[in-house]
Amino acid sequence: MIMMSLALLLGVAQVAPVLADQTPTNNVGYTVRAILPSNQVNRQISYFDLRVKPRESQKLAIVIENTSNRSQRFQVSANQAVTNQNGVIDYSQLSPKLDSSLKVGIANIFAGDLTQKVTVPANSQKRVTLRYTMPAQKLRGIILGGVYVQQLNPVQPKASGKIMINNAYTYAIGLSLQEGATVKPDLKLKQVGASQINARNFVTANLQNDQPGILQGLTVNARVTQAGQTQTLIQQKQAKMGMAPNSNFNFGIPWGNQELKPGQYTLYLTANAKGQQWQFVRNFTISAPLIKRLNRHTITPAPQPNYWLYLALAMLIASLLAIIGYLMYRNRHPRHAK
Structure with a gap:
C-alpha cells in the first residue's frame, strides 16, 4: 500500500x-x-x-x-x-x-x-x-x-x-x-510545449492519469528532436514517481545549455509502471514570440568548459616549452647539437 x-x-x-x-x-x-x-x-x-x-x-x-x-x-x-x-x-x-x-x-x-x-x-x-x-x-x-x-x-x-x-x-x-474493485491506472499524453519553471526553460509534457487508480513506480524517459531529424537535442529520465487518481502533471525536460530555436520539434516519450507500458510520439511547435518571452526571464546557464580547447592549449604550451628547452640546450652545448 x-x-x-x-x-x-x-x-x-x-x-x-x-x-x-x-x-x-x-x-x-x-x-x-x-x-x-x-x-x-x-x-x-x-x-x-x-x-x-x-x-x-x-x-x-x-x-x-x-x-x-x-x-x-x-x-x-x-x-x-x-x-x-x-x-x-x-x-x-x-x-x-x-x-x-x-x-x-x-x-x-x-x-x-x-x-x-x-x-x-x-x-x-x-x-x-x-x-x-x-x-x-x-x-x-x-x-x-x-x-x-x-x-x-x-x-x-x-x-x-x-x-x-x-x-x-x-x-x-x-x-x-x-466502494468496489480496484481500477488500473492509465497514462495519457496531453499538451506538449515550451514553458518556464523557476526561471529555467523546459519542454513540458502534460501526463494524465484519467482513471480512479493510484499509479506507482512510474519511470519516464523523454527526448526531443527537430521534426524529421533523429539527433537528440535534449532528454530527461526520471524514476520512482507516482500519480494520484484522476490527476495530471507536467513532466519537464530541461533545455540546459541547449538554446532551442523557433521551429517544429518531436517529442518521444516512453513510460512504465508496475507491468504497464506506454509510448508516445508528438510533434509540437515553439514559436518565436514564445522564445523571446521565455528568454526575457530565464536564468542564463553557466557555460560548460570546453575540454578539447583546454587539451589543445596544453599541447601547444608543451610543444613551445619543448622547443624553448631544445634551443637553450643547443646554445649551451653547440658541439652536441650538430
Missing part, C-alpha cells in the same frame, strides 16, 4: 518525513493520529483506508496532541490528492487545480467540513471530526485525499545571522475511499 502519512517542515529547506506507522522522533510540539473506524480495510496501517457504500455518511476523527507548554492553533482540512510537478502525490493543497477526469472528489463529499480551525491548550489533546457523505451512485476505483493539519501560530522566529527562520510543521494523514 502507498505510504500516506507524512510530516512536512515548511519555512525552511528541509523535509521531515514520518512513516505511516511510526511516531515522529523530532520535537515539533504536537502529534496527530487517526482514530480508525470499523470499516478500515487494513488495521496495520495508520492512515484511513476505508471500504464505503453509496449514500453512506460517516464521521472521521483525528486526535491532535499538543506536547508544548503553550496553547496552539491549527487548521484542519480535507484535501484532494493531486500530483505535483515532481511526480509526487501531494496532499497539501487546499484548493488545487483539479483534472478534468475527476467527477467526484474530496470537495464533493466533505462539502460541510472541508476546513476548520481548532485550539489545543498546552499539554493536552483534542479530537477533531470531519464528516463525509458518499453520492447515491456507486463509484469506480478510489477517491484519494488527505486530512491535512497545519500550525497557525508556530514558535517565534529564531534569528540566524540576518536570516529569520520560522519553523511550521504540517501533517497529512492519507484518506482512501473505495
Whole structure:
C-alpha cells in the first residue's frame, strides 16, 4: 500500500518525513493520529483506508496532541490528492487545480467540513471530526485525499545571522475511499510545449492519469528532436514517481545549455509502471514570440568548459616549452647539437 502519512517542515529547506506507522522522533510540539473506524480495510496501517457504500455518511476523527507548554492553533482540512510537478502525490493543497477526469472528489463529499480551525491548550489533546457523505451512485476505483493539519501560530522566529527562520510543521494523514474493485491506472499524453519553471526553460509534457487508480513506480524517459531529424537535442529520465487518481502533471525536460530555436520539434516519450507500458510520439511547435518571452526571464546557464580547447592549449604550451628547452640546450652545448 502507498505510504500516506507524512510530516512536512515548511519555512525552511528541509523535509521531515514520518512513516505511516511510526511516531515522529523530532520535537515539533504536537502529534496527530487517526482514530480508525470499523470499516478500515487494513488495521496495520495508520492512515484511513476505508471500504464505503453509496449514500453512506460517516464521521472521521483525528486526535491532535499538543506536547508544548503553550496553547496552539491549527487548521484542519480535507484535501484532494493531486500530483505535483515532481511526480509526487501531494496532499497539501487546499484548493488545487483539479483534472478534468475527476467527477467526484474530496470537495464533493466533505462539502460541510472541508476546513476548520481548532485550539489545543498546552499539554493536552483534542479530537477533531470531519464528516463525509458518499453520492447515491456507486463509484469506480478510489477517491484519494488527505486530512491535512497545519500550525497557525508556530514558535517565534529564531534569528540566524540576518536570516529569520520560522519553523511550521504540517501533517497529512492519507484518506482512501473505495466502494468496489480496484481500477488500473492509465497514462495519457496531453499538451506538449515550451514553458518556464523557476526561471529555467523546459519542454513540458502534460501526463494524465484519467482513471480512479493510484499509479506507482512510474519511470519516464523523454527526448526531443527537430521534426524529421533523429539527433537528440535534449532528454530527461526520471524514476520512482507516482500519480494520484484522476490527476495530471507536467513532466519537464530541461533545455540546459541547449538554446532551442523557433521551429517544429518531436517529442518521444516512453513510460512504465508496475507491468504497464506506454509510448508516445508528438510533434509540437515553439514559436518565436514564445522564445523571446521565455528568454526575457530565464536564468542564463553557466557555460560548460570546453575540454578539447583546454587539451589543445596544453599541447601547444608543451610543444613551445619543448622547443624553448631544445634551443637553450643547443646554445649551451653547440658541439652536441650538430
